[in-house]
Amino acid sequence: MGSRPGDPRGRDEDEDISRLKKEISGQKGPTYFARMQYGRLIDSALQSRSERYVADILDQLRDVSVASRINKPIGDKMIMNAAFLISRDQETAFDAKVKSIAGRFDKLTFKYTGPVAAV
Amino acid sequence: MLDGRISVQSQVGKGSTFTLTLADQRTEMNTKPRIVPRVLLVDDYPDAREMYAEYLEFSGFDVVEAGNGMEALQRAVDTAPDIILMDLSLPVMDGWEATRRLKADQRTASIPVVALTGHALAGISEGAKKAGCDAFVTKPCLPEDLVQEIRKILDGPSSSPPRRSAGAANMPRPSASAPQARASRGVDRRVAPKARREERGADAPREGDARRTARRARRAPARAARGEPRRAAIRADRCTAAAAPRVDRQAAPAAASMSTASSSRATRSRFGPIGIGADPSDVYTVHYKNLAAVVSDAPLEVLDSTRENVLAHERVNETVMREHTVIPMSFGTIFKTREDIVELLRSAAEAFGDVLNKMQNKLEFGLKVLWDRDQAIREVETRTRTSAG
Numbered sequence: 001m002g003s004r005p006g007d008p009r010g011r012d013e014d015e016d017i018s019r020l021k022k023e024i025s026g027q028k029g030p031t032y033f034a035r036m037q038y039g040r041l042i043d044s045a046l047q048s049r050s051e052r053y054v055a056d057i058l059d060q061l062r063d064v065s066v067a068s069r070i071n072k073p074i075g076d077k078m079i080m081n082a083a084f085l086i087s088r089d090q091e092t093a094f095d096a097k098v099k100s101i102a103g104r105f106d107k108l109t110f111k112y113t114g115p116v117a118a119v
Numbered sequence: 120m121l122d123g124r125i126s127v128q129s130q131v132g133k134g135s136t137f138t139l140t141l142a143d144q145r146t147e148m149n150t151k152p153r154i155v156p157r158v159l160l161v162d163d164y165p166d167a168r169e170m171y172a173e174y175l176e177f178s179g180f181d182v183v184e185a186g187n188g189m190e191a192l193q194r195a196v197d198t199a200p201d202i203i204l205m206d207l208s209l210p211v212m213d214g215w216e217a218t219r220r221l222k223a224d225q226r227t228a229s230i231p232v233v234a235l236t237g238h239a240l241a242g243i244s245e246g247a248k249k250a251g252c253d254a255f256v257t258k259p260c261l262p263e264d265l266v267q268e269i270r271k272i273l274d275g276p277s278s279s280p281p282r283r284s285a286g287a288a289n290m291p292r293p294s295a296s297a298p299q300a301r302a303s304r305g306v307d308r309r310v311a312p313k314a315r316r317e318e319r320g321a322d323a324p325r326e327g328d329a330r331r332t333a334r335r336a337r338r339a340p341a342r343a344a345r346g347e348p349r350r351a352a353i354r355a356d357r358c359t360a361a362a363a364p365r366v367d368r369q370a371a372p373a374a375a376s377m378s379t380a381s382s383s384r385a386t387r388s389r390f391g392p393i394g395i396g397a398d399p400s401d402v403y404t405v406h407y408k409n410l411a412a413v414v415s416d417a418p419l420e421v422l423d424s425t426r427e428n429v430l431a432h433e434r435v436n437e438t439v440m441r442e443h444t445v446i447p448m449s450f451g452t453i454f455k456t457r458e459d460i461v462e463l464l465r466s467a468a469e470a471f472g473d474v475l476n477k478m479q480n481k482l483e484f485g486l487k488v489l490w491d492r493d494q495a496i497r498e499v500e501t502r503t504r505t506s507a508g
Contacts, residue, residue, distance in 0.1 A: 014502060021500070045499045046492070057488065066481060080488035085481050094484065107490060107498075114484030 017041045050079040053108065058082070060101055064094040079108075091115060156273060157181040159200035161191040161217070162235070163209050167258075171204070171235075174262035180269070188212030192220055195227045202269055204256075207236040207247060215250040222251035231272045235265070 020038045027034065057080060058068065067085040074081060086094045102110040129135035158180045162168045165186075172182040183198045185191040189212045195203060203221065207214035214234060221227040233254045234247035247255050256268055 017499065042496055042499055046495055049495065049499070050490070053488070053490075057486075061486075076492055077489045078487055079490055080486070082486050084484045084486065086484055088480050088482060091482060098484075098486065105488075107494065109489040111487040111489065112484065113486075115482035116484075 014045075017045065053105065054080045057101055057105075061094070061097055064090050064097050066090075086115070155179055155181045156201040156269075157183060157198060158269065159183045159185060159191065159194055159198065159203040159230075161185045161188070161204060161209065161214065162206040163187055164206075167206075171262060171265065175266065175269075178262075178266045180266075186210075188214060188217030188220075191217050192224075192227075195221055195230060196224070199226075200230060202273060203230055203232045204235045204265070204269075205232050205252065207234055215247065218247070218250040218252055233268060233272065235260075 017038065020034060020041060024034050024038060054070075058070075061068070061084060065084040065086050069083045071081040071083065073079060084094070098110065098112055102108070102112075126138045127135060128138075158175050160168055160172055160175065160182055161184075162171070163186050168184050168186070172184055175182045183194050183200060185194045187209045191203065191205065191209075192212075194200075205214045205218055209217070212220075214236070218232050218234070221230065221232060231253040232251060233256055234250075234252040235256045236247075236258060254268060254272055256265060
Protein backbone atom coordinates (compact mmCIF):
# COMPACT_ATOMS: atom_id res chain seq x y z
CA MET A 1 0.00 0.00 0.00
CA GLY A 2 1.74 3.14 -1.13
CA SER A 3 1.82 5.60 -3.97
CA ARG A 4 2.67 4.03 -7.27
CA PRO A 5 6.28 4.43 -8.31
CA GLY A 6 6.64 7.34 -10.66
CA ASP A 7 3.31 8.95 -9.65
CA PRO A 8 4.25 12.69 -9.69
CA ARG A 9 1.10 13.79 -7.87
CA GLY A 10 1.72 11.34 -5.03
CA ARG A 11 5.37 12.36 -4.82
CA ASP A 12 4.52 16.08 -4.58
CA GLU A 13 1.91 15.36 -1.95
CA ASP A 14 4.40 13.32 0.06
CA GLU A 15 6.91 16.15 -0.12
CA ASP A 16 4.36 18.71 1.04
CA ILE A 17 3.32 16.54 3.97
CA SER A 18 6.87 15.92 4.98
CA ARG A 19 7.79 19.63 4.72
CA LEU A 20 4.79 20.62 6.82
CA LYS A 21 5.52 17.94 9.40
CA LYS A 22 9.06 19.32 9.79
CA GLU A 23 7.71 22.86 10.11
CA ILE A 24 5.30 21.83 12.84
CA SER A 25 7.91 19.92 14.82
CA GLY A 26 10.54 22.68 14.47
CA GLN A 27 8.26 25.64 15.18
CA LYS A 28 8.19 27.05 18.70
CA GLY A 29 5.19 29.35 18.37
CA PRO A 30 1.55 28.49 17.58
CA THR A 31 1.16 25.78 14.93
CA TYR A 32 -2.60 25.83 14.57
CA PHE A 33 -2.76 26.77 10.88
CA ALA A 34 0.15 24.53 9.97
CA ARG A 35 -1.60 21.59 11.67
CA MET A 36 -4.81 22.40 9.86
CA GLN A 37 -3.00 22.36 6.56
CA TYR A 38 -1.24 19.15 7.50
CA GLY A 39 -4.62 17.49 8.25
CA ARG A 40 -5.98 18.62 4.89
CA LEU A 41 -3.00 17.17 3.06
CA ILE A 42 -3.30 13.86 4.89
CA ASP A 43 -7.00 13.72 4.01
CA SER A 44 -6.27 14.49 0.39
CA ALA A 45 -3.57 11.80 0.32
CA LEU A 46 -6.04 9.26 1.73
CA GLN A 47 -8.67 10.25 -0.81
CA SER A 48 -6.38 9.85 -3.78
CA ARG A 49 -5.10 6.58 -2.38
CA SER A 50 -8.62 5.14 -2.00
CA GLU A 51 -9.52 6.30 -5.52
CA ARG A 52 -6.52 4.46 -6.87
CA TYR A 53 -7.54 1.28 -5.05
CA VAL A 54 -11.10 1.47 -6.40
CA ALA A 55 -9.96 2.14 -9.96
CA ASP A 56 -7.55 -0.78 -9.72
CA ILE A 57 -10.18 -3.21 -8.39
CA LEU A 58 -12.80 -2.16 -10.96
CA ASP A 59 -10.29 -2.48 -13.75
CA GLN A 60 -9.56 -6.06 -12.80
CA LEU A 61 -13.22 -7.04 -12.44
CA ARG A 62 -14.35 -5.43 -15.71
CA ASP A 63 -13.39 -8.44 -17.81
CA VAL A 64 -15.45 -10.89 -15.77
CA SER A 65 -18.60 -8.82 -15.34
CA VAL A 66 -21.39 -7.64 -17.66
CA ALA A 67 -22.12 -4.40 -15.85
CA SER A 68 -21.22 -2.65 -12.66
CA ARG A 69 -22.74 0.04 -10.57
CA ILE A 70 -20.83 2.13 -8.06
CA ASN A 71 -22.85 3.26 -5.08
CA LYS A 72 -21.90 5.82 -2.49
CA PRO A 73 -19.68 4.35 0.26
CA ILE A 74 -21.24 4.21 3.70
CA GLY A 75 -19.16 5.58 6.55
CA ASP A 76 -15.48 6.59 6.54
CA LYS A 77 -14.18 3.02 6.60
CA MET A 78 -15.76 1.99 3.30
CA ILE A 79 -13.91 3.02 0.16
CA MET A 80 -15.94 1.08 -2.38
CA ASN A 81 -19.59 0.01 -2.53
CA ALA A 82 -20.32 -1.68 -5.84
CA ALA A 83 -22.74 -4.13 -7.46
CA PHE A 84 -21.80 -6.33 -10.40
CA LEU A 85 -23.95 -8.10 -12.94
CA ILE A 86 -22.30 -11.37 -13.87
CA SER A 87 -23.18 -13.99 -16.48
CA ARG A 88 -23.89 -17.34 -14.95
CA ASP A 89 -21.03 -18.90 -16.90
CA GLN A 90 -18.62 -16.26 -15.53
CA GLU A 91 -19.54 -16.85 -11.90
CA THR A 92 -16.51 -18.97 -11.09
CA ALA A 93 -14.14 -16.60 -12.86
CA PHE A 94 -15.56 -13.62 -11.02
CA ASP A 95 -15.31 -15.42 -7.71
CA ALA A 96 -11.69 -16.33 -8.33
CA LYS A 97 -10.85 -12.80 -9.41
CA VAL A 98 -12.30 -11.26 -6.27
CA LYS A 99 -10.33 -13.70 -4.13
CA SER A 100 -7.15 -12.92 -6.02
CA ILE A 101 -7.61 -9.16 -5.61
CA ALA A 102 -8.39 -9.60 -1.92
CA GLY A 103 -5.16 -11.56 -1.56
CA ARG A 104 -3.16 -8.75 -3.14
CA PHE A 105 -4.59 -5.97 -1.01
CA ASP A 106 -3.94 -7.42 2.41
CA LYS A 107 -4.71 -4.15 4.21
CA LEU A 108 -8.20 -3.97 2.71
CA THR A 109 -11.24 -5.94 3.82
CA PHE A 110 -13.48 -7.31 1.07
CA LYS A 111 -17.14 -7.98 1.85
CA TYR A 112 -18.55 -10.03 -0.92
CA THR A 113 -22.27 -10.86 -1.16
CA GLY A 114 -24.17 -12.90 -3.73
CA PRO A 115 -25.05 -14.28 -6.03
CA VAL A 116 -28.52 -12.80 -6.17
CA ALA A 117 -30.64 -13.71 -9.17
CA ALA A 118 -31.06 -10.58 -11.26
CA VAL A 119 -34.42 -11.75 -12.67
CA MET B 120 -67.09 70.25 1.50
CA LEU B 121 -67.25 66.68 2.73
CA ASP B 122 -70.82 67.09 3.82
CA GLY B 123 -69.85 66.40 7.42
CA ARG B 124 -70.97 67.56 10.87
CA ILE B 125 -69.17 68.26 14.16
CA SER B 126 -70.98 68.39 17.48
CA VAL B 127 -69.87 68.76 21.11
CA GLN B 128 -71.67 67.70 24.27
CA SER B 129 -70.10 68.84 27.52
CA GLN B 130 -71.02 68.57 31.17
CA VAL B 131 -69.11 70.41 33.89
CA GLY B 132 -67.20 68.06 36.10
CA LYS B 133 -67.94 65.00 33.92
CA GLY B 134 -66.27 65.56 30.56
CA SER B 135 -66.94 66.31 26.87
CA THR B 136 -67.95 64.25 23.86
CA PHE B 137 -66.83 65.45 20.43
CA THR B 138 -68.65 63.85 17.49
CA LEU B 139 -67.44 64.09 13.88
CA THR B 140 -69.75 62.71 11.19
CA LEU B 141 -68.60 62.25 7.57
CA ALA B 142 -70.34 60.56 4.65
CA ASP B 143 -68.57 57.37 3.52
CA GLN B 144 -68.59 57.97 -0.18
CA ARG B 145 -66.84 54.71 -1.06
CA THR B 146 -69.37 52.62 0.80
CA GLU B 147 -72.16 54.43 -0.95
CA MET B 148 -70.54 53.73 -4.28
CA ASN B 149 -70.07 50.04 -3.49
CA THR B 150 -73.52 49.44 -2.15
CA LYS B 151 -75.19 51.00 -5.15
CA PRO B 152 -77.56 48.34 -6.51
CA ARG B 153 -76.07 46.57 -9.47
CA ILE B 154 -77.99 45.15 -12.35
CA VAL B 155 -75.65 42.20 -12.87
CA PRO B 156 -73.58 40.17 -10.40
CA ARG B 157 -69.93 41.11 -10.23
CA VAL B 158 -67.17 38.56 -10.52
CA LEU B 159 -63.59 39.26 -9.50
CA LEU B 160 -61.40 37.11 -11.73
CA VAL B 161 -57.88 36.62 -10.39
CA ASP B 162 -55.40 35.03 -12.75
CA ASP B 163 -51.87 36.05 -13.62
CA TYR B 164 -52.08 34.73 -17.16
CA PRO B 165 -53.64 37.49 -19.29
CA ASP B 166 -54.96 35.18 -22.01
CA ALA B 167 -56.79 32.97 -19.53
CA ARG B 168 -58.19 36.03 -17.81
CA GLU B 169 -59.35 37.45 -21.07
CA MET B 170 -60.97 34.21 -22.16
CA TYR B 171 -62.90 33.67 -18.94
CA ALA B 172 -63.73 37.36 -18.62
CA GLU B 173 -65.14 37.45 -22.11
CA TYR B 174 -67.32 34.44 -21.52
CA LEU B 175 -68.46 35.66 -18.10
CA GLU B 176 -69.41 39.04 -19.55
CA PHE B 177 -71.20 37.27 -22.37
CA SER B 178 -73.05 35.25 -19.72
CA GLY B 179 -74.28 38.40 -18.04
CA PHE B 180 -71.69 39.04 -15.32
CA ASP B 181 -69.80 42.20 -14.57
CA VAL B 182 -66.15 41.16 -14.51
CA VAL B 183 -63.34 42.81 -12.58
CA GLU B 184 -59.85 41.43 -13.16
CA ALA B 185 -56.74 41.13 -11.02
CA GLY B 186 -53.33 39.74 -11.95
CA ASN B 187 -52.02 38.71 -8.52
CA GLY B 188 -53.10 38.10 -4.94
CA MET B 189 -52.22 41.57 -3.70
CA GLU B 190 -54.14 43.22 -6.51
CA ALA B 191 -57.05 40.88 -5.79
CA LEU B 192 -57.25 42.07 -2.17
CA GLN B 193 -57.37 45.68 -3.32
CA ARG B 194 -59.96 45.03 -6.02
CA ALA B 195 -62.11 42.99 -3.64
CA VAL B 196 -62.29 45.92 -1.22
CA ASP B 197 -62.74 48.53 -3.94
CA THR B 198 -65.34 46.77 -6.06
CA ALA B 199 -67.14 44.47 -3.57
CA PRO B 200 -67.65 41.56 -5.98
CA ASP B 201 -70.34 38.95 -5.48
CA ILE B 202 -67.89 36.12 -6.06
CA ILE B 203 -64.14 35.74 -6.51
CA LEU B 204 -62.53 33.29 -8.92
CA MET B 205 -59.06 32.80 -7.54
CA ASP B 206 -56.17 31.18 -9.34
CA LEU B 207 -53.94 29.62 -6.68
CA SER B 208 -50.53 29.96 -8.29
CA LEU B 209 -50.04 33.69 -8.47
CA PRO B 210 -47.07 36.05 -8.33
CA VAL B 211 -46.54 38.56 -5.50
CA MET B 212 -49.08 36.82 -3.26
CA ASP B 213 -50.44 33.37 -4.01
CA GLY B 214 -54.12 32.47 -4.07
CA TRP B 215 -54.06 30.60 -0.76
CA GLU B 216 -52.68 33.58 1.11
CA ALA B 217 -54.96 36.02 -0.69
CA THR B 218 -57.98 33.86 0.22
CA ARG B 219 -56.87 33.67 3.85
CA ARG B 220 -56.60 37.45 3.96
CA LEU B 221 -59.93 37.95 2.22
CA LYS B 222 -61.62 35.67 4.72
CA ALA B 223 -59.90 37.40 7.62
CA ASP B 224 -61.09 40.83 6.49
CA GLN B 225 -64.61 41.68 7.65
CA ARG B 226 -65.29 43.65 4.47
CA THR B 227 -64.59 40.66 2.22
CA ALA B 228 -65.09 37.63 4.47
CA SER B 229 -68.56 36.86 3.17
CA ILE B 230 -67.59 36.90 -0.52
CA PRO B 231 -67.50 33.33 -1.81
CA VAL B 232 -64.11 32.37 -3.22
CA VAL B 233 -63.78 29.71 -5.91
CA ALA B 234 -60.28 28.34 -6.32
CA LEU B 235 -59.68 28.10 -10.04
CA THR B 236 -56.46 26.27 -10.69
CA GLY B 237 -54.52 23.89 -12.86
CA HIS B 238 -53.44 21.91 -9.77
CA ALA B 239 -55.20 18.57 -10.02
CA LEU B 240 -53.84 16.97 -6.86
CA ALA B 241 -56.19 16.00 -4.06
CA GLY B 242 -54.11 17.79 -1.42
CA ILE B 243 -54.39 21.05 -3.28
CA SER B 244 -58.17 21.12 -2.95
CA GLU B 245 -57.84 20.39 0.76
CA GLY B 246 -55.33 23.24 1.09
CA ALA B 247 -57.68 25.57 -0.76
CA LYS B 248 -60.54 24.55 1.50
CA LYS B 249 -58.42 25.22 4.59
CA ALA B 250 -57.49 28.63 3.21
CA GLY B 251 -61.20 29.42 3.08
CA CYS B 252 -62.17 28.71 -0.52
CA ASP B 253 -65.84 27.85 -0.91
CA ALA B 254 -65.36 25.69 -3.97
CA PHE B 255 -62.58 24.26 -6.07
CA VAL B 256 -62.55 24.16 -9.85
CA THR B 257 -59.86 22.30 -11.73
CA LYS B 258 -58.68 23.89 -14.95
CA PRO B 259 -59.09 23.33 -17.75
CA CYS B 260 -62.80 23.65 -17.46
CA LEU B 261 -65.21 24.86 -20.02
CA PRO B 262 -66.37 28.41 -19.43
CA GLU B 263 -70.00 27.29 -19.29
CA ASP B 264 -69.11 24.87 -16.49
CA LEU B 265 -67.51 27.73 -14.65
CA VAL B 266 -70.58 29.88 -15.12
CA GLN B 267 -72.73 27.02 -13.88
CA GLU B 268 -70.56 26.73 -10.77
CA ILE B 269 -70.73 30.48 -10.15
CA ARG B 270 -74.50 30.40 -10.41
CA LYS B 271 -74.66 27.41 -8.11
CA ILE B 272 -72.62 29.22 -5.47
CA LEU B 273 -74.48 32.49 -5.82
CA ASP B 274 -77.75 30.60 -5.56
CA GLY B 275 -76.39 28.90 -2.47
CA PRO B 276 -77.64 25.71 -0.81
CA SER B 277 -81.27 25.87 0.19
CA SER B 278 -80.40 25.46 3.88
CA SER B 279 -77.98 28.38 4.21
CA PRO B 280 -78.23 31.05 1.55
CA PRO B 281 -74.94 32.93 1.16
CA ARG B 282 -74.38 36.63 0.82
CA ARG B 283 -75.96 37.96 -2.34
CA SER B 284 -75.79 41.44 -3.70
CA ALA B 285 -78.46 43.17 -5.68
CA GLY B 286 -76.54 42.09 -8.76
CA ALA B 287 -76.55 38.45 -7.80
CA ALA B 288 -80.21 38.67 -7.08
CA ASN B 289 -80.81 39.88 -10.61
CA MET B 290 -78.91 37.01 -12.19
CA PRO B 291 -80.93 34.94 -14.66
CA ARG B 292 -81.68 31.46 -13.39
CA PRO B 293 -83.16 28.33 -14.93
CA SER B 294 -86.31 28.76 -12.94
CA ALA B 295 -87.14 31.78 -10.80
CA SER B 296 -89.06 29.89 -8.14
CA ALA B 297 -87.16 26.64 -8.33
CA PRO B 298 -84.98 27.07 -5.19
CA GLN B 299 -87.95 27.78 -2.98
CA ALA B 300 -89.94 24.99 -4.57
CA ARG B 301 -87.06 22.58 -4.10
CA ALA B 302 -86.58 23.66 -0.52
CA SER B 303 -90.24 23.14 0.25
CA ARG B 304 -90.14 19.66 -1.30
CA GLY B 305 -86.83 18.81 0.39
CA VAL B 306 -85.11 18.24 -2.96
CA ASP B 307 -81.46 19.23 -2.94
CA ARG B 308 -80.38 20.43 -6.37
CA ARG B 309 -76.90 19.03 -5.80
CA VAL B 310 -77.91 15.51 -4.93
CA ALA B 311 -81.02 14.84 -6.93
CA PRO B 312 -80.76 15.91 -10.54
CA LYS B 313 -83.05 13.10 -11.54
CA ALA B 314 -85.66 14.37 -9.14
CA ARG B 315 -85.07 17.82 -10.54
CA ARG B 316 -85.66 16.60 -14.06
CA GLU B 317 -88.82 14.88 -12.96
CA GLU B 318 -89.82 18.01 -11.11
CA ARG B 319 -89.76 20.13 -14.20
CA GLY B 320 -90.89 17.29 -16.45
CA ALA B 321 -88.58 15.23 -18.61
CA ASP B 322 -89.53 17.03 -21.79
CA ALA B 323 -89.92 20.49 -20.37
CA PRO B 324 -87.38 22.83 -21.97
CA ARG B 325 -85.04 24.79 -19.71
CA GLU B 326 -84.16 28.40 -20.12
CA GLY B 327 -81.39 28.62 -22.69
CA ASP B 328 -82.26 25.26 -24.19
CA ALA B 329 -83.55 26.90 -27.35
CA ARG B 330 -80.34 28.86 -27.77
CA ARG B 331 -78.21 25.77 -27.20
CA THR B 332 -80.30 23.67 -29.53
CA ALA B 333 -79.97 26.25 -32.27
CA ARG B 334 -76.21 26.39 -31.78
CA ARG B 335 -75.91 22.62 -31.89
CA ALA B 336 -78.07 22.47 -34.98
CA ARG B 337 -75.75 24.92 -36.71
CA ARG B 338 -72.68 22.90 -35.81
CA ALA B 339 -74.02 19.38 -36.16
CA PRO B 340 -73.80 18.95 -39.95
CA ALA B 341 -70.18 20.10 -40.10
CA ARG B 342 -69.30 17.95 -37.12
CA ALA B 343 -70.99 14.91 -38.58
CA ALA B 344 -69.16 15.47 -41.87
CA ARG B 345 -65.84 15.45 -40.01
CA GLY B 346 -66.85 12.38 -38.05
CA GLU B 347 -66.44 14.18 -34.70
CA PRO B 348 -68.17 13.10 -31.55
CA ARG B 349 -70.42 15.49 -29.70
CA ARG B 350 -68.72 18.14 -27.65
CA ALA B 351 -70.36 16.96 -24.45
CA ALA B 352 -68.81 13.55 -24.91
CA ILE B 353 -65.38 15.09 -25.37
CA ARG B 354 -65.78 17.04 -22.17
CA ALA B 355 -66.82 13.94 -20.30
CA ASP B 356 -63.72 12.12 -21.58
CA ARG B 357 -61.45 14.84 -20.40
CA CYS B 358 -62.99 15.15 -16.98
CA THR B 359 -63.08 11.42 -16.42
CA ALA B 360 -59.40 11.24 -17.18
CA ALA B 361 -58.76 13.88 -14.54
CA ALA B 362 -60.88 12.09 -12.01
CA ALA B 363 -59.73 8.51 -12.32
CA PRO B 364 -56.37 7.61 -13.86
CA ARG B 365 -56.35 4.11 -15.30
CA VAL B 366 -54.13 2.10 -17.57
CA ASP B 367 -56.85 0.67 -19.68
CA ARG B 368 -59.12 1.81 -22.40
CA GLN B 369 -62.78 1.52 -21.67
CA ALA B 370 -65.55 1.70 -24.15
CA ALA B 371 -69.20 2.32 -23.46
CA PRO B 372 -72.14 3.40 -25.54
CA ALA B 373 -72.42 7.17 -25.60
CA ALA B 374 -76.02 7.25 -24.46
CA ALA B 375 -75.34 5.13 -21.41
CA SER B 376 -72.25 7.11 -20.51
CA MET B 377 -74.04 10.41 -20.57
CA SER B 378 -76.56 9.22 -18.02
CA THR B 379 -73.71 7.95 -15.87
CA ALA B 380 -72.16 11.39 -16.03
CA SER B 381 -75.28 12.95 -14.61
CA SER B 382 -75.51 10.60 -11.68
CA SER B 383 -71.81 10.97 -10.94
CA ARG B 384 -72.12 14.72 -10.78
CA ALA B 385 -75.09 14.31 -8.52
CA THR B 386 -73.28 12.39 -5.82
CA ARG B 387 -70.21 14.59 -5.78
CA SER B 388 -69.92 16.96 -2.85
CA ARG B 389 -70.02 20.67 -3.40
CA PHE B 390 -66.36 20.98 -2.67
CA GLY B 391 -64.98 19.14 -5.63
CA PRO B 392 -64.04 19.62 -9.27
CA ILE B 393 -66.91 20.75 -11.38
CA GLY B 394 -68.11 19.42 -14.68
CA ILE B 395 -66.91 15.94 -13.86
CA GLY B 396 -68.61 13.39 -15.96
CA ALA B 397 -68.17 9.67 -15.72
CA ASP B 398 -68.31 8.98 -19.40
CA PRO B 399 -65.68 6.26 -19.70
CA SER B 400 -65.70 6.01 -23.48
CA ASP B 401 -62.41 6.54 -25.26
CA VAL B 402 -60.37 7.20 -22.15
CA TYR B 403 -56.67 6.47 -22.36
CA THR B 404 -54.67 7.00 -19.24
CA VAL B 405 -51.25 5.77 -18.30
CA HIS B 406 -49.58 5.36 -14.95
CA TYR B 407 -46.48 7.06 -16.18
CA LYS B 408 -44.83 6.83 -12.79
CA ASN B 409 -44.85 3.04 -12.95
CA LEU B 410 -43.87 3.06 -16.56
CA ALA B 411 -40.96 5.38 -15.86
CA ALA B 412 -39.45 2.78 -13.56
CA VAL B 413 -38.93 0.57 -16.58
CA VAL B 414 -38.46 3.05 -19.39
CA SER B 415 -36.60 6.10 -18.23
CA ASP B 416 -36.45 7.65 -21.67
CA ALA B 417 -40.10 7.21 -22.59
CA PRO B 418 -40.97 9.60 -25.40
CA LEU B 419 -43.41 11.65 -23.39
CA GLU B 420 -43.51 15.39 -23.35
CA VAL B 421 -43.79 16.09 -19.67
CA LEU B 422 -45.25 19.44 -18.81
CA ASP B 423 -43.87 19.50 -15.34
CA SER B 424 -45.01 22.81 -14.00
CA THR B 425 -48.47 24.06 -13.37
CA ARG B 426 -47.75 27.15 -15.42
CA GLU B 427 -46.84 25.05 -18.43
CA ASN B 428 -49.94 22.97 -17.94
CA VAL B 429 -52.14 25.99 -17.82
CA LEU B 430 -50.51 27.43 -20.90
CA ALA B 431 -50.92 24.14 -22.68
CA HIS B 432 -54.55 23.90 -21.69
CA GLU B 433 -55.22 27.32 -22.95
CA ARG B 434 -53.51 26.70 -26.24
CA VAL B 435 -55.62 23.67 -26.91
CA ASN B 436 -58.86 24.59 -28.57
CA GLU B 437 -61.86 22.42 -29.11
CA THR B 438 -60.54 20.91 -32.32
CA VAL B 439 -57.28 19.95 -30.69
CA MET B 440 -59.10 18.47 -27.73
CA ARG B 441 -60.91 16.18 -30.15
CA GLU B 442 -57.62 14.68 -31.22
CA HIS B 443 -55.91 14.63 -27.84
CA THR B 444 -56.41 12.90 -24.60
CA VAL B 445 -55.51 14.41 -21.28
CA ILE B 446 -53.44 12.14 -19.08
CA PRO B 447 -53.44 13.25 -15.47
CA MET B 448 -50.23 12.48 -13.63
CA SER B 449 -49.07 12.94 -10.12
CA PHE B 450 -46.75 15.66 -11.32
CA GLY B 451 -48.81 17.31 -14.00
CA THR B 452 -50.93 16.78 -17.06
CA ILE B 453 -49.74 15.63 -20.42
CA PHE B 454 -51.36 16.06 -23.77
CA LYS B 455 -50.74 13.26 -26.23
CA THR B 456 -52.57 12.00 -29.24
CA ARG B 457 -54.00 8.52 -29.04
CA GLU B 458 -51.42 7.37 -31.57
CA ASP B 459 -48.66 8.72 -29.33
CA ILE B 460 -50.01 6.79 -26.40
CA VAL B 461 -50.22 3.57 -28.36
CA GLU B 462 -46.66 4.18 -29.54
CA LEU B 463 -45.57 4.90 -25.99
CA LEU B 464 -47.03 1.64 -24.71
CA ARG B 465 -45.45 -0.28 -27.57
CA SER B 466 -42.03 1.24 -26.99
CA ALA B 467 -42.39 0.63 -23.27
CA ALA B 468 -43.12 -3.02 -23.93
CA GLU B 469 -40.10 -3.25 -26.22
CA ALA B 470 -37.83 -1.55 -23.74
CA PHE B 471 -39.12 -3.78 -20.98
CA GLY B 472 -38.38 -6.79 -23.17
CA ASP B 473 -34.83 -5.52 -23.72
CA VAL B 474 -34.31 -5.12 -20.01
CA LEU B 475 -35.61 -8.63 -19.42
CA ASN B 476 -33.29 -10.05 -22.07
CA LYS B 477 -30.32 -8.26 -20.56
CA MET B 478 -31.20 -9.45 -17.09
CA GLN B 479 -31.83 -13.05 -18.02
CA ASN B 480 -29.22 -15.58 -16.89
CA LYS B 481 -27.38 -12.91 -14.95
CA LEU B 482 -26.35 -12.93 -11.33
CA GLU B 483 -25.76 -9.96 -9.13
CA PHE B 484 -22.90 -9.66 -6.65
CA GLY B 485 -22.32 -6.97 -4.12
CA LEU B 486 -18.77 -5.98 -3.25
CA LYS B 487 -17.83 -3.66 -0.43
CA VAL B 488 -14.22 -2.76 0.26
CA LEU B 489 -13.22 -1.35 3.63
CA TRP B 490 -10.00 -0.14 5.13
CA ASP B 491 -8.66 0.88 8.49
CA ARG B 492 -8.50 4.62 8.07
CA ASP B 493 -6.30 5.22 11.12
CA GLN B 494 -3.81 2.69 9.85
CA ALA B 495 -3.90 4.32 6.43
CA ILE B 496 -3.13 7.69 8.03
CA ARG B 497 -0.23 6.19 9.94
CA GLU B 498 1.07 4.67 6.72
CA VAL B 499 0.92 8.02 4.92
CA GLU B 500 2.83 9.68 7.77
CA THR B 501 5.40 6.91 7.96
CA ARG B 502 5.97 6.99 4.20
CA THR B 503 6.50 10.76 4.21
CA ARG B 504 8.91 10.47 7.11
CA THR B 505 10.85 7.79 5.27
CA SER B 506 10.88 9.74 2.01
CA ALA B 507 11.95 12.90 3.90
CA GLY B 508 14.73 11.00 5.61
